[in-house]
Structures are given as C-alpha cells and as structure tokens.
Amino acid sequence: MSKRGRLEITHDILKIIQKNKNHIKPTPLLRKSNVSVSRFKEYLNELLEKGFVNKSLEKGKIFIVLTEKGFGFLKKYSTILDFIDEFGI
Amino acid sequence: MSVGIGQGMIGMERMGQVLTLGVGTEIMYSFIIILCSLMIYFGTKELYELSSYKGLKYFRQAFLFFAIAYFFRSLIKFILIYSNLREIFEFSPKFFGMMAGPITLFIFMYFSSMAIFYILYSANYKSMKERKYNLYFFHTISFIIALFTVVFRNPFVYLGINVLLLLITVFTIYISSKEKKGKHSLYKIYLLLSLFWVLNIIDILIPGFFDIGQILIYLISSGIFFTILYKVLKKVGSK
Numbered sequence: 001m002s003k004r005g006r007l008e009i010t011h012d013i014l015k016i017i018q019k020n021k022n023h024i025k026p027t028p029l030l031r032k033s034n035v036s037v038s039r040f041k042e043y044l045n046e047l048l049e050k051g052f053v054n055k056s057l058e059k060g061k062i063f064i065v066l067t068e069k070g071f072g073f074l075k076k077y078s079t080i081l082d083f084i085d086e087f088g089i
Numbered sequence: 090m091s092v093g094i095g096q097g098m099i100g101m102e103r104m105g106q107v108l109t110l111g112v113g114t115e116i117m118y119s120f121i122i123i124l125c126s127l128m129i130y131f132g133t134k135e136l137y138e139l140s141s142y143k144g145l146k147y148f149r150q151a152f153l154f155f156a157i158a159y160f161f162r163s164l165i166k167f168i169l170i171y172s173n174l175r176e177i178f179e180f181s182p183k184f185f186g187m188m189a190g191p192i193t194l195f196i197f198m199y200f201s202s203m204a205i206f207y208i209l210y211s212a213n214y215k216s217m218k219e220r221k222y223n224l225y226f227f228h229t230i231s232f233i234i235a236l237f238t239v240v241f242r243n244p245f246v247y248l249g250i251n252v253l254l255l256l257i258t259v260f261t262i263y264i265s266s267k268e269k270k271g272k273h274s275l276y277k278i279y280l281l282l283s284l285f286w287v288l289n290i291i292d293i294l295i296p297g298f299f300d301i302g303q304i305l306i307y308l309i310s311s312g313i314f315f316t317i318l319y320k321v322l323k324k325v326g327s328k
Binding site for chain 1: 133135136139140141142144145147148211212265266275276320321324325
C-alpha cells in the first residue's frame with residue numbers, strides 16, 4: 001500500500017468528519033484517521049489554522065465540525081488531484 | 090526580364106511589410122502572453138489556497154514570473170521601436186541615465202530565467218533533496234545569468250547562456266518524464282514553452298537574429314500559452 005500524502009490525509013480527516021454528520025469528538029477522529037497522535041495533532045492544528053474545521057463545545061465536550069472552507073476542500077478535492085496529475089506537478 | 094525581376098522585388102517588399110513587426114503586433118503579442126499568464130495564475134488561486142500544494146505554488150509562480158518578464162520584454166521592445174535603437178544598452182533617458190537600459194534588461198533576464206526554473210521545479214521538486222535551499226540556488230543562478238547578460242555585451246555569450254539554459258531544461262524534463270513514465274503529455278508543452286521562451290530571449294538580446302521568422306515565434310509562443318491556459322481552465326472549471 002502506498003504512503004498517503006499530505007493532501008490525501010487532509011482529505012481523509014475531513015471526509016471522516018463529514019461522514020459523521022459533521023460532528024465528531026477528537027479521539028474517535030484520531031482513531032479513524034489512521035495516523036499517529038503527534039501527526040494527528042499537527043494535522044488538526046493545521047486544519048484549524050486554515051479554517052477547514054472548527055471546535056464546538058456541546059454539553060462540556062469538544063466536537064470537531066467542518067466549516068464552509070472545509071466543505072469547499074472536499075468539493076474541489078478531485079479537481080485538485082486531476083490538476084496535479086494533468087500538469088505532472 | 091527586368092519586369093520579372095521588378096515584380097519579384099515588389100513581392101519581396103510586400104512580404105517584408107507584412108512580416109515586419111510594428112508596435113501594434115508587439116502590443117497584441119505582449120497582451121496575449123501577459124493575459125494568459127495572469128489568467129493561469131489567478132485561475133489556480135482557489136485550488137492553491139485550498140490545498141497549499143507546493144507543486145501548484147511553483148507552477149503558479151512560474152506564470153506570474155512569465156507575466157512580469159513579458160512585461161519587461163515588451164517595455165524593451167517599445168523602447169527600441171520608439172527610440173529607434175538597435176540595442177537596449179543604447180537607451181539613456183535624461184532622468185535615469187545610462188543605467189536604464191541595463192537595469193531593464195537585468196530585470197527581464199532575472200524574471201525570465203526564474204520562470205523557467207519554477208516550471209521545472211514544479212514538476213521535479215519532489216525528487217529534489219534539501220528543498221529549502223533549491224529555490225535560493227535558482228534565484229542565485231538567475232541573478233548570475235542576468236548579471237552576465239548585462240556585463241558581457243556579446244551575442245556569443247547570450248547564445249551560450251541560453252543554449253545552456255535550454256539544455257538544462259531539456260535534460261530535466263527528460264528525467265522527469267522518464268521517472269513518471271511519460272504519463273504527462275504536458276511535458277512536450279513544457280519543452281516547447283522553454284524552447285520558444287529561449288527564442289524570445291535571443292530575439293531581444295540579438296537584434297535582427299530571426300528577421301522575418303519573428304512572427305512565427307510570436308504565433309507559436311501565443312499558441313503554447315493558449316494551450317496551457319485552455320488546459321488549466323478546463324481542469325479548474327470542470328467540477
């Protein structure tokens with residue numbers, strides 16, 4: 001199995017959140033993402049910084065939710081991949 | 090007999106008039122290339138902002154640098170046409186003095202070399218190690234190329250530099266297409282882009298080098314940029 005790239009991991013994490021009705025706690029997200037804890041923290045921080053996801057507090061628990069930009073990424077993901085492939089970049 | 094020769098000469102003269110490139114052609118050519126480059130740069134903005142993908146970043150940078158380089162190229166052409174000069178080094182307006190020509194040429198050469206390096210780097214950055222320093226290296230090489238062009242005012246030096254640049258480009262594209270098993274048809278376009286870019290540079294550096302072949306270079310260069318723009322817009326606007 002080939003190693004997942006940064007773009008693919010980002011897509012996988014966002015897809016997990018979307019599949020979970022846009023509402024998932026950090027621990028199950030880490031488990032389903034299939035990346036190490038340190039890498040997961042790195043990715044989550046990056047997604048938060050880029051504004052792809054937000055943290056929401058419900059009944060004292062933290063949930064990760066997708067933002068408009070996060071949904072935008074998922075929508076454009078195949079276009080991004082096609083573009084990279086087409087131009088050999 | 091003399092009538093035949095006369096008619097032949099008139100025909101040649103007319104052909105020369107058609108193929109002589111004036112300000113209008115230069116404006117049109119510059120406008121097409123700068124517009125295509127900027128459309129590619131801004132058309133891929135959203136994809137880059139979403140993905141932060143480095144290959145996309147270098148690809149976009151290449152076209153931004155092409156746009157800047159072509160702007161300075163057209164500036165040089167206008168100066169040559171309006172001031173009725175043969176070489177940009179002869180240009181010395183009142184306010185800027187003798188350095189105006191060399192500085193314009195330096196900027197043009199720096200940005201055009203960097204544009205080619207960015208295109209090559211976008212296709213090869215993954216296979217290159219110590220990525221952080223690669224770009225500094227390319228900037229330094231471009232700076233040296235620009236400096237050599239200004240310092241050594243010799244057509245053979247210009248030809249040498251550009252042939253070397255072209256050989257590096259051909260070699261890099263060949264290695265890259267081999268690594269990716271010739272999967273990307275666009276490597277041929279990149280190759281043509283580099284070739285015609287070098288011809289454009291020679292056209293600026295060595296006056297009268299191409300003579301009537303100049304219009305052909307303009308047409309093919311525009312065609313290459315149109316092809317890339319078409320492919321970009323097709324991909325970007327496809328979904």
